[in-house]
Amino acid sequence: MSSPKKITLRINGVNETLEAPAHRTLLEALRDLGHVEVKCGCEKGDCGACAVSIDGVAVDSCLTLAWMVEGREITTVSGLGDIENPHPLQKSFSDLGAIQCGYCTPGMIMASKSVIDRNPNPTDDDIRVGLSGNLCRCTGYTKIFEAVQDAASVMRGEGDKQ
Template sequence: MEIIDVIELDINGRLRKVSIKKSWTLLYVLREVFNLTGSKCGCSTGDCGACKIILDGEAVNSCLILARNAVGKKILTIEGLSDGINIHPIQQAFIDCGAVQCGYCTPGMIMSAKALLDKNPNPSEADVRKSIDDNLCRCTGYVKIVEAILLSAKRMGGIRGV
């Protein structure tokens, strides 16, 4: 029998206690325990970026992180971007640019974009492409996704003249 731990996680600004098995990933806890299903399980090996979240300011694949290793860290999921009424400017730019396609990769792309823009509000196209380098999209050539991230940077006060 696997040992159960009780941990507390800071998810989207709210402290939440949860009983976990030591082997549970953060992705599993987010989706299956807290029903935060925006992060997707695409590969379980950290290769696709569909499960991307922001952990202490860094975009990370939640399928590779044990939930117990996220204790004491700030976890931001796609659900934490909106204020309950208004969506985040990055989310709106993805809609406006038609960068959502099937939508499976979109939350991970948006979280990668958010982590980038938090650190670099004025990214170049090369910066944007590098920030989403480990996010796979099977629907597009990434053009609209890059356009959406650059547009959101402009709308958020970064890039001028895009």
């Protein structure tokens, strides 16, 4: 059986070290390190609650092995901004009521960021397709789609449309 090894993960710009066996997922590693903003949902790649970005690409951290991402740039939702300096997506989600229980929100925001990074001017359909791997059981999605459009217009420098 595999023995644990010491690995260093670069999370939100900071190197953090932990002891992990080969089967340790990035989701487990992040939460073990205290990054509990990354949520554990289905652990099957269906719900998107655990989404983080690796070198700018959004992935499900439950399907990613921690050993495989040593030395890569890992960004969680906390790496985008905080309450003093929120990312436009964080602000729009909060302002427009796109958050209810909040469990899906970290993954939803990471997926939304990936949608906007790939296409700064997404159609509603682009957003729906882009968020098809994120489940929300509260909002009915409408406010989430509105928040993503709002944040996209802020990020394009057009100001918010509230």
